[in-house]
Amino acid sequence: MRNHAHMLKRSYINEVMAVAPSLSGPLLRMHFHDCFIRGCDGSVLxxxxxxxxxxxxxxxLSLRGFNIIDRVKLALENACPGVVSCADIVALVARDVTVAxxxxxxxxxxxxxxGNVSLISEPINPATGLPPFFASINLLKQSFALRGLNTKDLVVLSGGHTIGMSHCSSFDSRLYNFTGKGxxxxxxxxxxxxxxxxxCKQGxxxxxxxxxPGSFKTFDDSYYRLVTKRRGLLQSDAALLNDPETRAYLVQSTSHGSTFFKDFGVSMVNMGRIGVLTGSQGEVRTICSKRN
Ligand code: HEM
Known part of the structure; x- marks a missing residue:
C-alpha cells in the first residue's frame, strides 16, 4: 500500500478510537468472522x-463498525483507486485497533x-460455520484445524477476548440453566x-x-489470568482449561515469561491467510457492502 494511503488510514483509526473506543472490539472480531467463512474475502461486509x-x-448481528470500514475505504479509493481490497481493510483495521x-x-x-458470494446459512452451519459460544475444546480445535490453524493459534487468538463486550445471552445459560435443570x-x-x-437477569x-472486566478497553494479558481463575466469560473461554496444551499456554501467559503479544501477531497473520483470493479471483470492490 502506498505510504500516504497508509498514513491516512492510520490517522483515521486514531480518530475513530478517540470518539468511539467501543468499536475496537467489534472491529477486531470482524476480521475473525470474515476469515472463518469463505476465507478472508470481505464476504461479511x-x-x-x-x-x-x-x-x-x-x-x-452483534458485529458493528461496518461504517468505519466504509469510511476507510472511501478515503483509500480517493488516494489510490482500486488498490486496497475490503478484505485487506478489515485485516488492517483489526491490527490498528489492537495497536490503538x-x-x-x-x-x-x-x-x-x-469475494462475490455471501450466504446467511454459512456462519451457522454446524460443521463449517463459526464456532459457537458453547463450543467444547474438541469442537474449537476442529473448527480451527479445518482452516489450517493449530491449537496454539486457538489459545492465542482467543486472547482477542482481552478487549470488548458480550451480550448476556452469549453466556447466561452458564448462570441459570446449564444442563436444562436450572x-x-x-x-x-x-x-x-x-x-x-x-x-444479567435471566432472558x-x-x-x-x-x-x-477491569481492562476491557486495553489489550493486555489479563484475559489469561481470568480464564485460569475460572472467570472466563464464555464457555469457549473456559473450555481452554480442558486441554493440556491450551491449559499450559494459559498458565504460561500469566507469568513474566508470557509470549502472548508476539504470538498474537503471528497467529493473526496465520488467520489472515485463510482462503485468500488472489490473481484474477474475485475483485477489488469499490464499495465494501456492494459487488462492483
Ligand atoms: C475461539 C472461538 C471463539 C468464539 C466461540 C467466540 C465467541 C464470541 C462471542 C459469543 C462473543 C460475544 C458476542 C456478543 O454476545 O455480543 C465474542 C466477542 C468478541 N470476540 Fe470472540 N470468539 C472466538 C474467537 C475470537 C477470535 C479469534 C477473535 C479475534 C482474534 C475474537 C474477538 C472477539 C472480540 C474482540 C469480541 C468483543 C466484541 C465486541 O466488543 O462487540 N473472538 N466472541
Missing amino acids: LDSPTNQSEKFAPPN TKGPFWEVETGRRD DTDPSMDPNYIARLKLK DQTTLAELD
Missing part, C-alpha cells in the same frame, strides 16, 4: 436486498481480493456467577458484559 448475506446470520488499545503491532500481509456451570467461579447474575437479550 456484503449487503443483500433480501437480508440473505452473512452479516444477517445470528452470530454477525495498547496491544502488539504486526505487519499485515496484503493483496487479498474480495443449574449453573460448575466450571465457573461461583463468586463470579453471583456477580454476573446481578448484571436478558440486550445488556452487555465486559469479556475482560
